[in-house]
Amino acid sequence: MRKTLLLGLTAVMLTSLATACSKSNEPDKAATSTAAATQGTTAKDKVTYTIFNGVAGSKDVNTNQTTLGKALEDQTGVNFKLEFLVGDLKTKIGTMIASGDYPEVLIPDAAIEEVMNAGAFIPLDELIDKYGPNIKRVYGDFFNRMKAKDGKIYYLPIAVQVGKFIPEPDGGHGAFWVQRRVLEEAGYPTIKTLDQYIKLIKDYREKHKSEDLTGMVSLTHDWRFFVTSNPPMHLMGYPNDGNVTVDLKTFEAKTYAANDATKTWLKTLNQLNADGLFDKASFVDNYDQYIAKLTSHKVLGFFDYGWQVANATNVLKDEARQDPTKDGYRYFKLPVTMSENIKDAYIDPPGLATNRGIGITTKAKDPVRIIQYFDNMLTEENQTMLGWGIKGETYEVNDKGRYYRTPEQITKLTEAFNEKFGFKYYNWNWPMYNTTSTLANGNARAPGNQPEVFELDLTAKDKEILGKYKIKTYSDLFASPDDRPWFPAWGFTKGQNSPELIWETKKDEITKKYFPKLVLSTPDKFDSVWDEFNKEFGKLDTAGYEKWTTAEVKKLIDIAKGGK
Template identity: 60%
Template sequence: MAKKHWLSGLAIVMSASLVAGCGSDSGSNNETAGSTNNESTGGTKTEEQAEKPLEKATFTYFVGASGKKDRNTNETTIGKLLEDQTGVNFKMEYLVGDLNTKIGTMIASNEYPDVLVPDAAIDKVIDAGGFIDLTPYIEKYENLKFVFGPYLNQMKAADGNIYILPFSTVVGEYMPDPNINQGAWWVQRRVLKEAGYPQIKTMDEYFKLIEDFVAKHPEENLTGFLSLTHDWRFFATSNQPMHLAGYPNDGNVLVDMNTFEAKTYAANEDTKRWAQKMNEINSKGLFDKSSFVDNYDQYIAKLASHKVVGFFDYGWQINNAQLNLKDAAKKDATQDDFVYFPLPVTFDGGKDQYLDPPGFVKNRGVGVTVSAKDPDRIMAFFDTLLSEENQIMRSWGIQGETYEVDANGRFYRTEEQILKIDEAFREQFGFKYFDWDWPQYNTNSTLSDGNALSPGLQPEVFQMGLTAEDKTILDKYGVKTYSELFAAPDERPWFPAWGIPKEQGSPQQIWETKKDELTKKYIPKLILAEPGDFEAVWQEYLGEFGKLDTAGYEKWYTEQIKAVIDSLK
């Protein structure tokens, strides 16, 4: 099968990167905001929707992730323009504290916000009957049908209903990202500059680079290495051995590309090798012990403080800190030293797989709850949001204000527009609030005229957005984009494996819960132990891990992955 057809089939039959994800610079344009010559590919509103009066309504919208301030959408430019079209405003609330506690309270009381993004607790809400079936609305509204129609079979829960609108539906062609929004080993740019821009490929090279820099700057009281462990984000720490071994983020398993056998790694030799290195880093005073007690906001604040030399994480997850650092560097070039640079580190410098291939994630998304006052009005809003004009608005903004269109119909941003779209502008305009957590074209989508949905993925915008310092460090490494530093992703039609759903109470879900409990208990012990005690702690961990039905978990995953492969034949 030709690669183009494989990827095209992939976008419809299979998996799309999340994260996840995760977020990128987004925004769009509707006719009232500043028109383009594009027609809405998604079709037109139904006659019933077009005739519906625009009486004002406010609905509650809870997002099970932190990092943003609670706000009404109509207090942003994008949200106000959408309210003008639909009469609908959303009162946005973001997670404070523990996700499972918050969702558990909703389930116990059977009282939910109108709209809910439960993130990692999605299966718990579905199992509790907290969401309504969205199937009739997808059939009713043209834009919903256009965006989600090709994915309906994958979106169905075990009972045949559809409870979630996923964030990973690629519309049009798949557009790769020139930035690093997935995993990487990050280091302050000044570290590379001072070292003469070395090629850092191995785990030992990476930590030696950090160790040498910290030793040369004792007066700065630097943190050599920081790690994120808060709540469900613990994967930013526990995933590190998987990536060092040369695998992408498939969750709890490593999938052999020849046999498609799935094997866990939480207690294998890769994890032991990584944990022993982290133990060594800690013994040298380079590891921030508060990594195991800091919450997400404290972590982001530390990354923005200029004191943290290096860390591993996913680009989408550190975006707030990195944008603040970049904003400062645009105003003062000397601040570029503190911007983080991504490195494709593996154990021994072999082929990396940090860049996600195209995929489809069905267990992350947004649902309308059983507490919703007017589900039809909410779904009508979602349909309006999913018109191509409004997807341009939430990604690009307003023509003449935040982007331009050249004689060939190509979208671009002027240098002045790029400079003004800092973090404060993104928040007030609404780019920050509409960049994720909504029914949307996936970040890697393209528009009907061939433009990238996301400005950050438009080649012209990416190059325009580079500062002189960006170009200098990229040139030192012989590349024009950050993604060129990393190996191209291998095609994985099941990707991501963690997106394969598991029923609540199933052996697979129980295994993951117990495994998470063990890793959260023993990874801190392994890293913080006296070096002479490491082996004893590791053996204790293996003993506890051996009580899990890991063979059954691996067998189930292998069957699921092979079923996906077979479905494409």
């Protein structure tokens, strides 16, 4: 799942951060550790429930083994055993469905349709009505979009925009990434097009043949195949709407899997492969192997989303803090498009993906306590704690009510600390304010979005590279997003065995079969393989899929205008 679900609008809303607040109203360590759950749940009769998360990349843990999780357990009496995906998502979920053996709470990610079709989730409507005042406050405006075909709500989408929008200075949006040392050696050139980006990598590799460097790597494992299939839409100047691009004037949705942009992208990878610059293992490596390669110092470039490669970029950042000479192995994000006259759209507008979320399963013995836990997480006090931590330990408050972190606090926020404290485990996948949200007192929900914190977190090397490009934040290099009330189209809910779901399934099968062939074939055979791919793709009812998606887009535009 992408963390760019709910990014949005423009930097003008940063002015909201100037809102002053009384120091006496700020949550402190005592307040956050003793705040009662909203329905009077107490710490007695402690229980442990299991959550399975369909995303790999984290180690299993009990939430009460972390500082944040222990604080929430003190408030509610509830601890969660977090289990993360190992292996193939569809296989894992399929085994659960076949056996009927579910955890109490399930985050099935891309397999959510299968879970819904199996009837694994219980409806949440009555639970929310009785025990979810904060859920109503945060999600209430989206309840109609969250309902299944039967009119009931079965899961809570991950993260909702609350308050004013704050763009992420170094956020989780997509980009073409390149090692900083490559830019330094080239004199920090302006890179806007795919051709310029590829030439940059080729030139560096040519000058450093003895280092056994990989020009580019990609990811195709399981549902993460989009890392390889998504770039064409971004190269055309569109945000991540999934299988389609949506015209801002006509609102017509068009697929791009077999269009000229995709052909150009795959042909580029094909030539890179022929030149020995592309990692062939991209089509067989799993996520962990991919992350390991990004931290190996050997990969010069790749396309991906910031949220997905954070496990690698955070490690590289920690290394560079300990040893500034390793800063060149960190990556820099570039807004690459097909031509210089195309406005990039990597930063997503705000939206809500209703086909991803967290739900309570039929195996839950006490759904009330689980929904109370979720609701308690959504209090302002707990959203502050989950985002900022504990006053005096991981953040401070100045005399104007502004949250900030000291240099010492920033230094200790390593990947290891974030795991132990709980920031790593509570930064996503739960019901929460989106990271681009603001708290009621005007401070950013996410510390990294607070200008004071972002600026103080910059190393000398960070300031140097930002200065070379005459920008204050990394996101300044990217265009501000356009308003797209339907966003993201990939989050539209499809019915069981619907033509739309069937189209997506068959499309995935075809692209996963042919994209490797297209990239790994010899250049002289590329066109014939492309023709073969187009012939197979042409058998799909793409016109029907585009018509349905367009109708959904226009429906949400009408809702945004005040329609029903």
